[in-house]
Amino acid sequence: MSTIGFLINPTKVGEHSQGPALVTQAIEGLTSRGQQVLVNEEAAPLVAGAGQPSTESDLEERVNLLIVLGGDGTILHGARLAAGRIPVLGVRVGGFGFLAEVNLEDLAGVVDRLAAGRYEVEERMMLQADVERDGMRLQRFLGLNDAVVTKSGVARVLRLTAWVNDELLASYPADGLVVSTPTGSTAYSLSAGGPIVHPRLEVIIITPISPHTFNARSVIVSRDDRVTIELPAATQDARLTVDGQVGYPIEAGDRVVVQRAVQTTKLVRLVRTSFYSILQAKLAWGGR
Incomplete structure (x- = not known):
């Protein structure tokens, strides 16, 4: 039984x-x-x-x-x-x-x-998102779709810096940044202008939300890459949300580190x- x-x-x-x-x-x-x-x-x-x-x-x-x-x-x-x-x-x-x-x-x-x-069981890649402050991990989250850093409170622009494996990718004046799996590419990432990616692929998709610049675009990186989002010292009232459900407040100087999780989702087919x-x-x- x-x-x-x-x-x-x-x-x-x-x-x-x-x-x-x-x-x-x-x-x-x-x-x-x-x-x-x-x-x-x-x-x-x-x-x-x-x-x-x-x-x-x-x-x-x-x-x-x-x-x-x-x-x-x-x-x-x-x-x-x-x-x-x-x-x-x-x-x-x-x-x-x-x-x-x-x-x-x-x-x-x-x-x-x-x-x-x-x-049959189809395995889907998941993400883990760590919130770090002063070099210490405060919280770890697990998600199937995405990890999203956005402003909270009043309507204003965030200035976020994204790093891939400690190498600078871009600085974004934007409403936020979506880091998604291929499964999540048809969710928030898609509404922010990101690409649709076949869910059996294993990559990480980085998509700015309403960027206040003409040259900001989605970037697809390897499943083995580590994406770090930094909030400058002047940032206030930002938030990490995982899968649109789990939220955590982040402060000026915090780092959100997103990478492929060891765990996978096993979907019944x-x-x-x-x-x-x-x-x-x-x-x-x-x-x-």
């Missing part, structure tokens, strides 16, 4: 007309096939006692497969929770997203394969889908 975890966005599933019933059906299908099922405690009331209510720490420590129901934000949260160890199946509950593998309406139909472990067909569907790219 294996243990399967459900990390459910209760708002999205609760707003879906058949959401609770479809999730309950999938959980009951797994338990009837001999699987132990844990459900994040915030969403347990939605599934009428199906599955065992559990903390996220329990999910992280006990499950062999994590099924995440919601949008890309929920899947990103699940990816950080499961990083490097637990395969993650993203289940789309409405909305727009690149990371989900199946729709909620189709989840019950793949229960047999999940219970038997008949699926049930069908072979072309990345280019996903782009056509999600970005509404028409044919000739």
Whole structure:
């Protein structure tokens, strides 16, 4: 018997007309096939006692497969929770997203394969972002999409300096700087004008946000490079945000050091889908 975890966005599933019933059906299908099922405690009331209510720490420590129901934000949260160890199946509950593998309406139909472990795992590169002050590491974050340094508070320009392996890359007067993985290239980096990069590649993408100069461009560097963002002494009210969810205030003179993480995200794949067909569907790219 294996243990399967459900990390459910209760708002999205609760707003879906058949959401609770479809999730309950999938959980009951797994338990009837001999699987132990844990459900994040915030969403347990939605599934009428199906599955065992559990903390996220329990999910992280006990499950062999994590099924995440919601949008890309929920899947990103699940990816950080499961990083490097637990395969993650993203289940789309409405909305727009690149990371989900199946729709909620189709989840019950793949229960047999999940219970038997008949699926492939696609590994995605992750980033680690360290906040350093006076040569000491204050905090480390892990992300699947990106690490973003932006201003906070009043609207004004940041002056950021970016280094690659201790070699000066550029100084940016800009609203911020995005350092992303290929998976994150279709997220904030894309909206800031960055390139779309196939998610199976392993590179790091550096993209300024609304630069106040005509010659600032995205730069793609090696997966083995280390990107350091420095804030000058006059900087105030800046912030590091990882995957659009985890935030940390940074001060004048701080350094944010971003590099490839040892951990990877293990995404469950049930069908072979072309990345280019996903782009056509999600970005509404028409044919000739």
